[in-house]
Amino acid sequence: MNPLWLSHFTATSSIGRGLDQTLAALRQRRSGLAPCTFDTVDLATFVGEVAGVDAVQLPAPLADFDCRNNRLALLGLMQDGFAEAVRAASAKYGAQRIGVFIGTSTAGILQTELAFRRRDPVTGALPADFIYRSTHNIFSIADFTRQYFGLTGPAAVVSSACSSSAKVFSSARRMMAAGLIDAALVGGVDSLCLTTLYGFNSLGLLSAQPCRPFDAQRNGISIGEAAAFALLERPPEHLAAAAVLLLGVGESSDAYHMSSPHPDGLGARMAMQDALKMAGMQPAEIDYINLHGTATQSNDAAEAKAVAAVFGATTPCSSTKGATGHTLGAAGGMEAVICALALQHGLLPAGLNTRQRDPTLNVDYLLDNREQPVACVLSNSFGFGGTNCSLIFGRAGKP
Amino acid sequence: MTLTAYIEGIGLCGPGLTDWTSAQAVLGGRQPYQPHPTILPPPALLPAAERRRSGAIVKLTLATGLEAIAAAGLDAASLPSVFSASGGDGANCHAICEMLASADRQISPTRFHNSVHNTAAGYWSIATGAMTASSVLSAYDASFGAGLLEALTQVVVDNTRSVLLACDTAYPEPLHHARPIPDAFGIALVLAPQRSARALAKITVSLTDASADRLDDAALEALRSAIPAARGLPLLRAIALRQDQRVVLDYLDSTRLAVAIALC
Numbered sequence: 312m313n314p315l316w317l318s319h320f321t322a323t324s325s326i327g328r329g330l331d332q333t334l335a336a337l338r339q340r341r342s343g344l345a346p347c348t349f350d351t352v353d354l355a356t357f358v359g360e361v362a363g364v365d366a367v368q369l370p371a372p373l374a375d376f377d378c379r380n381n382r383l384a385l386l387g388l389m390q391d392g393f394a395e396a397v398r399a400a401s402a403k404y405g406a407q408r409i410g411v412f413i414g415t416s417t418a419g420i421l422q423t424e425l426a427f428r429r430r431d432p433v434t435g436a437l438p439a440d441f442i443y444r445s446t447h448n449i450f451s452i453a454d455f456t457r458q459y460f461g462l463t464g465p466a467a468v469v470s471s472a473c474s475s476s477a478k479v480f481s482s483a484r485r486m487m488a489a490g491l492i493d494a495a496l497v498g499g500v501d502s503l504c505l506t507t508l509y510g511f512n513s514l515g516l517l518s519a520q521p522c523r524p525f526d527a528q529r530n531g532i533s534i535g536e537a538a539a540f541a542l543l544e545r546p547p548e549h550l551a552a553a554a555v556l557l558l559g560v561g562e563s564s565d566a567y568h569m570s571s572p573h574p575d576g577l578g579a580r581m582a583m584q585d586a587l588k589m590a591g592m593q594p595a596e597i598d599y600i601n602l603h604g605t606a607t608q609s610n611d612a613a614e615a616k617a618v619a620a621v622f623g624a625t626t627p628c629s630s631t632k633g634a635t636g637h638t639l640g641a642a643g644g645m646e647a648v649i650c651a652l653a654l655q656h657g658l659l660p661a662g663l664n665t666r667q668r669d670p671t672l673n674v675d676y677l678l679d680n681r682e683q684p685v686a687c688v689l690s691n692s693f694g695f696g697g698t699n700c701s702l703i704f705g706r707a708g709k710p
Numbered sequence: 711m712t713l714t715a716y717i718e719g720i721g722l723c724g725p726g727l728t729d730w731t732s733a734q735a736v737l738g739g740r741q742p743y744q745p746h747p748t749i750l751p752p753p754a755l756l757p758a759a760e761r762r763r764s765g766a767i768v769k770l771t772l773a774t775g776l777e778a779i780a781a782a783g784l785d786a787a788s789l790p791s792v793f794s795a796s797g798g799d800g801a802n803c804h805a806i807c808e809m810l811a812s813a814d815r816q817i818s819p820t821r822f823h824n825s826v827h828n829t830a831a832g833y834w835s836i837a838t839g840a841m842t843a844s845s846v847l848s849a850y851d852a853s854f855g856a857g858l859l860e861a862l863t864q865v866v867v868d869n870t871r872s873v874l875l876a877c878d879t880a881y882p883e884p885l886h887h888a889r890p891i892p893d894a895f896g897i898a899l900v901l902a903p904q905r906s907a908r909a910l911a912k913i914t915v916s917l918t919d920a921s922a923d924r925l926d927d928a929a930l931e932a933l934r935s936a937i938p939a940a941r942g943l944p945l946l947r948a949i950a951l952r953q954d955q956r957v958v959l960d961y962l963d964s965t966r967l968a969v970a971i972a973l974c
Contacts, residue, residue, distance in 0.1 A: 466852075468847065471844070506807075569760070695826045696826060696831055
């Protein structure tokens with residue numbers, strides 16, 4: 312593929328608002344996970360909740376979009392001058408030449424969960440203030456984003472569970488290569504809701520501790536929430552050495568089971584191999600792998616087999632979900648931004664909460680931060696339904 | 711900027727439209743349109759456990775997708791796919807929201823994994839064995855247009871065949887009142903980058919400011935305007951009429967899709 316430039320990017324999660332806080336948290340090995348006090352949830356679990364989301368006020372003309380997911384999106388867009396960068400791109404290319412592709416798994420479903428508590432006792436009707444289109448509907452997050460910036464180009468939400476906001480890079484890549492757009496606003500936004508908390512609990516996949524990816528005693532995920540965005544443009548002739556490029560994308564399906572990964576990680580392996588092929592790279596050229604690493608028994612086992620099959624046991628890797636929690640549909644975008652920070656700041660972030668590496672997982676899982684030059688990284692995102700996506704990012708110049 | 715592809719197979723299922731083969735006479739105006747509730751074929755290709763767990767969106771996706779791929783004479787396992795739907799399994803969503811608002815919030819594992827928007831994509835890959843890339847999209851009422859554009863970019867940029875599966879199903883009340891999709895409706899298209907002996911039509915697609923075409927038949931037009939996937943009907947009507955034609959398909963409020971259709 313022709314590399315694409317992440318001209319601007321930002322992330323907001325439980326470890327911080329914007330890049331400076333996120334980088335500081337990674338350097339300090341600080342986790343955002345805390346015992347769950349969200350809404351009326353009565354589960355013994357830890358969550359990565361973003362502070363202050365409900366204090367965010369949407370602009371009056373977009374009041375119909377008001378829900379936790381869009382508040383979190385706006386909070387994210389306000390960081391790092393990202394909104395200003397989008398407006399500048401809109402002025403440069405034209406509003407119709409910028410695509411909007413956002414990943415989410417549940418969008419504003421929380422709004423419907425809350426509305427179902429207020430149904431009319433006689434008719435069963437939902438309350439009059441419930442607005443489906445701009446909150447519950449899965450497209451609402453992309454619609455909010457495009458309306459907030461007045462963007463009029465192609466737009467869609469990608470919603471393939473926990474690979475959603477990795478796959479937006481793939482949609483944007485094709486749209487740009489096809490010449491339909493000159494820039495793409497991509498990202499992922501997912502927010503806490505009861506469906507995912509009680510849903511993962513029903514599967515026995517919710518840990519009662521802060522999640523411990525790749526630990527011998529790992530016993531499930533911690534759910535988090537995040538808003539992460541990137542502006543993709545064609546690289547100009549001269550780029551700063553520290554500029555971050557999207558170099559390859561690989562996608563596959565397991566064709567195996569709705570909620571369990573292929574036991575040998577076959578789909579995951581195909582996604583990583585396809586990303587390398589698209590980037591024209593050898594496995595040895597990857598300096599770090601940001602694992603999907605959810606801390607369930609089956610995910611980490613399958614992913615370790617897949618990574619070992621493609622890379623062997625010596626490529627440094629970690630899951631940053633011990634810090635952020637599993638931000639589900641936002642995980643691909645969140646971890647793309649962490650990869651960009653790793654490239655720009657020469658930091659391989661350690662996996663947090665992991666006390667004893669699972670000796671059966673034959674990969675070089677990082678328990679301590681490493682500071683070293685980083686040229687190329689790979690990020691994995693996998694999801695329910697057996698959906699897999701791997702992204703490769705690199706620096707424009709040598710580190 | 712235009713995108714060109716060849717349609718090699720079509721699948722259709724909706725109210726009064728049993729499949730593409732039989733619906734061509736209706737869409738071509740040679741038979742009257744007689745609405746009746748959508749008949750969803752059982753998903754025979756799924757293993758028994760998955761078959762029991764599959765909702766309307768899964769049955770609809772399998773029925774339309776397999777019709778299109780059989781018509782194209784292809785192996786479903788070989789095709790990248792684009793799934794586009796305004797929402798997921800509406801009945802399942804209702805059941806979850808009802809339980810979460812009750813004293814007992816212990817939703818079942820099956821309910822939960824069926825709640826993801828890519829449920830149909832997951833069952834599709836299990837049923838067909840397709841380990842290929844799939845894009846799973848929503849764009850509310852623009853979902854058909856978004857899916858068609860995504861599939862076209864797969865075809866043009868990655869030089870591959872792709873199957874588009876645009877399907878929508880209804881919510882029960884009270885969500886039905888908030889999103890009144892009347893019945894299940896799906897269109898599947900197999901798209902190819904090069905012309906083959908099986909090509910039905912060449913389509914050349916571009917973005918346009920023009921308004922979307924409406925259908926002359928009032929009942930079919932009611933379908934088109936009520937169900938996002940049915941926004942693709944003007945394209946199928948032109949093929950059913952066996953006419954080279956330019957149609958405008960609905961997409962976003964800010965832009966529509968102009969489709970030049972040349973029969974093969």
